Amino acid sequence: MLPLTCPTQAYDWGSTDDIPGFQRRSGDGKPVAEVWVGTHPLGTAMVDDGQGGERPLTEVAGELDMMLKILAATRPLSIQVHPTAARARAGFEAEEAAGIDVTAPERVFKDPQPKPEMVYALSTFDTLVGFRPTAEILRVLMPLQHPLTDSMAKNLRGNPGFAGIVKMLESLLHEPPSAEVVKEIVEECRRAVGEGIDIKRAYATAVEIEEFHPGDVGVVVSLLLNRLTLQPGEAAYLDSGIIHAHLKGMCLEVMVSSDNVLRAGLTSKHVDPVGLVQCLEEGMSRVARVTPQLFGTSTDVFSPAREFALSLTQSSQAEPAGVVLPARGQRLLVCTGGELALLNRRDEMLHLRRGDAAYADDNDGELRVIGTGEIAQAYSPDGAAGRLDDLL
Known part of the structure; x- marks a missing residue:
């Protein structure tokens, strides 16, 4: 288990207070829109190198297929669509061939990946989803x-x-x-x-x-x-090709590790209305909400896609032996409330407070959490510790 230092994104729609407060620090008056937890090349988390410095998480974990974000919006985000796998690959190859720098404002396809994603509300969260x-x-x-x-x-x-x-x-x-x-x-x-x-x-x-x-x-x-309002603890899945625009609130986002966004309004960034229309797929917010399954007695599991799952585990002193988390393999974790300790299969311990992030992998085996609080865990459904159906 490794604690992570994660980069932030200062987009103009971000909040000056929400993410700094979530991370138990003072803001500097500038908007903080997102915290990126993962290995995307445009925002890679860092780990302690054991010599007083840091090194990229990629040196430990390789390139992760998923990414976890903390998002805080005080004003509407762009009207946008994320491409399917085929469109992302074709678009990325075309822009690479054209020699457009990946950091250029007009660059649309930053990587060859699709970007299905799920939002999990940390506050009342308003978004527009589907026609x-x-x-x-x-x-x-x-x-x-x-x-x-x-x-x-x-x-x-x-x-x-x-x-x-x-x-x-x-x-x-x-x-x-x-x-x-x-x-x-x-x-x-x-x-x-x-x-x-x-x-x-x-x-x-x-x-x-x-x-x-x-x-x-x-x-x-x-x-x-469609306008959709999520209360804290509720989630919605936004597949590739579904038009959407987040309006306000704070959430966790779990997604394929991608930054491909086609925009067409409500933004100061580059817009690609033709590309957005080409990427549209049919989808309605009536089916956007994700109903969790219960793992054990203390964990909700949201698993809307084959690419990723998100578990939210509540822990308290009523369970002094700790609560087992529902995954093995590579995992990204964020403490969303309270003070907790993670224990791996060797009983090694990592202390986390609200806003702290961590990485775990196969070497850690099954994780337990003790203390009073809540922890979010993003992982591949293939890395689940067991079939959820067997626990219902």
Whole structure:
């Protein structure tokens, strides 16, 4: 078991206080958006080299297939899609051949990996996930008295379903409405909210987003998307090809170790609306929520994909012998609350407090946790300590 020192990302949508507070330190007034726990080349965790310095986790673990992040947003993130494996590989090879530096702002495919991901809420967490059904989009558009929304509704009636919704999105991104038109639509949304009318929070969402991104086409696009609110302890899975935009809150993200993002609104970063549309896959937030399975009596396991799983284990003094965690193999761990100690198969001990991260592998065998608190563990489902079904 090795304690990790993990890099942070200072994106403009980050919080000045949430992550520093989570890590039990004072902020410097600058936004801290993410902590990267893993071996991605754009943000690799470090371990003690035993000589008073540090070395990359890759020297110990190799290149991990998964990554764990701590994310804190105080304003909406970009409207985005992550590519499938085939698109990621083709896009990466094309940009490599074109000689675009991997750190260049216009670089889209930073690696050849897809990026399915799951979010686990540490606070109330709001996000937009997937397109609303055709009938619901029409219900959203009809009360808004504006030529653009009238035209959108007319086009969708003539071409309903997923293909028609994508066509509508493509039209919005190809010829974005002016800032004045976006403002007019927001005023219609504000009027509807004032009259006590809202369709599954579509209008309130547009009003909220416009405060941070006035005049942005993403404000109008948000009307087409499902708003999903996760309470602490709840999770949602965002597969490759699913359009989404996180709005606010703090969460853990577990994902394939990738930084491939295609954006098309609500951002100051490079946008690729054509690429985003090409990467879209059908998906609805109705199935985004992930229901955990119980491992033992103290651990929830969220395992929505073959690439990764996330376990959350509660520990207390009621279990002085410790709680067994449900995995072996390579694991990334973050203490999400309290003060805990990890014990490996040799009874070696690693103390962790809220915000601390660690790495474990096959040499550690089965891990136990003692103390009072909570620990999150990202791992490959193939490294599970046993079939969950056998424990239910």
